[in-house]
Amino acid sequence: MSEPNQPQNPLQIPPPMALMQMIGGTWVSQAVYVVAKLGIADLLKDRPKSDRELAQATGTDARSLYRVLRALASIGVFAETEDGCFHLTPISAHLLTGSPGSMRDIAIMFGEAFHWQPWGDILHSVKTGKTAFGHVFGMEIFDYFTQNPEAGKIFDAAMTNFSVLLTATIVADYDFSSIRKIVDVAGGQGVLISNILKAHPTMQGVLFDLPETIEGSKAFIEAQGLSDRCELVSGSFFESVPIGGDAYIMKNIIHDWDDEQAIAILKNCHNAMVENGKLLLLETVIEPGIQTSQAKFVDLEMLIVAGGRERTEAEYRTLFAAAGFRLTNIFDTQANMNVIEGVRV
Numbered sequence: 001m002s003e004p005n006q007p008q009n010p011l012q013i014p015p016p017m018a019l020m021q022m023i024g025g026t027w028v029s030q031a032v033y034v035v036a037k038l039g040i041a042d043l044l045k046d047r048p049k050s051d052r053e054l055a056q057a058t059g060t061d062a063r064s065l066y067r068v069l070r071a072l073a074s075i076g077v078f079a080e081t082e083d084g085c086f087h088l089t090p091i092s093a094h095l096l097t098g099s100p101g102s103m104r105d106i107a108i109m110f111g112e113a114f115h116w117q118p119w120g121d122i123l124h125s126v127k128t129g130k131t132a133f134g135h136v137f138g139m140e141i142f143d144y145f146t147q148n149p150e151a152g153k154i155f156d157a158a159m160t161n162f163s164v165l166l167t168a169t170i171v172a173d174y175d176f177s178s179i180r181k182i183v184d185v186a187g188g189q190g191v192l193i194s195n196i197l198k199a200h201p202t203m204q205g206v207l208f209d210l211p212e213t214i215e216g217s218k219a220f221i222e223a224q225g226l227s228d229r230c231e232l233v234s235g236s237f238f239e240s241v242p243i244g245g246d247a248y249i250m251k252n253i254i255h256d257w258d259d260e261q262a263i264a265i266l267k268n269c270h271n272a273m274v275e276n277g278k279l280l281l282l283e284t285v286i287e288p289g290i291q292t293s294q295a296k297f298v299d300l301e302m303l304i305v306a307g308g309r310e311r312t313e314a315e316y317r318t319l320f321a322a323a324g325f326r327l328t329n330i331f332d333t334q335a336n337m338n339v340i341e342g343v344r345v
Helices: 015-023 025-038 051-058 062-073 104-111 113-120 122-128 132-137 141-147 149-173 191-199 211-223 259-272 294-306 313-322
Strands: 078-080 085-088 181-185 204-209 230-234 247-251 278-283 325-332 338-344
Touching: 015 025, 025 062, 025 104, 025 113, 051 062, 062 078, 104 113, 104 149, 113 122, 113 132, 113 294, 122 132, 122 294, 132 141, 132 294, 141 149, 149 191, 149 247, 181 191, 181 259, 191 204, 191 211, 191 230, 191 247, 204 211, 211 230, 247 259, 259 278, 259 313, 278 313, 313 325
Parallel strands: 181 204, 181 247, 204 230, 247 278
Antiparallel strands: 078 085, 278 338, 325 338
16 A cells, blocks of 8 residues: 655654644734734834834733734744834735735734634534534625625725735736736726736726625726726626626636536626637636645635635536636736636637
8 A cells, every 4th residue: 555645844843843833823813913903014114113102002901912922023923122122024014004915904804703703613614514604603704794894894805905916916927918808707896907907008898796896996996097998887797797898807706606606607707708708717726636735725715604615627627618618728827826718619
């Protein structure tokens, strides 16, 4: 009998200690949440500050805040000087509000109760195949956001963080030049489509999302100077999508849904696009084998929170075929995300 393949441990950490680091991962996540929520990085933007100064500015207990900052400094999130002041590091610089590559809103979302409580009920999903989110809150996530708009705003801000992080490299790594009219399905605020249109001045675009999302995106599209090239349309992608595009793009949308719902969305794109139109999905494809892959853990997020899944290349081929597409290529990007390309058949 052959021996099972094992991921390598390049640092040669003793297995119990390596396991302990994994077990304690939630400690780090929640500590980062605290400093993100309090805006600590913003307070350190201009100069280092002591725990007392930071506590006074945030209305917190100085000694307790110090203990959080000390723990995070031990793993490089902040730097602590001998006189007890804390500095930004290249890591905590990405907790600055509105900075290029900011992950502050992502850190806040991961630390909110609506996110971590379902993960605490992961066993329900493993036993039943259903979302722990629904089990904890009595409704699925997007219904929850409708009834709890403040949570929805936190989620939307985190998704915008993700979009800003990803879109610049995606626009650079994929050739959009042959596309005349692109429809961004469930495009949120419009970060992705605005980057694509700016890079291709002759292209026309359509931003499509739910009515409340489109209402909120108007100011952003206007601020980008794209009102004359980007039409805003509202609706539900389970009913229909805007017609006439020669390319339809979706970022981190199909992974939210099971196969039946995903096929329904893709069929609506198929029905709306021109002959020989192109489908572009921005998702992370799970590679076979034992390689360390964030996508395999994002897949658990989908299981627990949204009810969707990450997929392999073979699974995407099956999905495309069921919706009337032929998968033509999968492109890697610097954003650790794939562009999955298909054509209408």
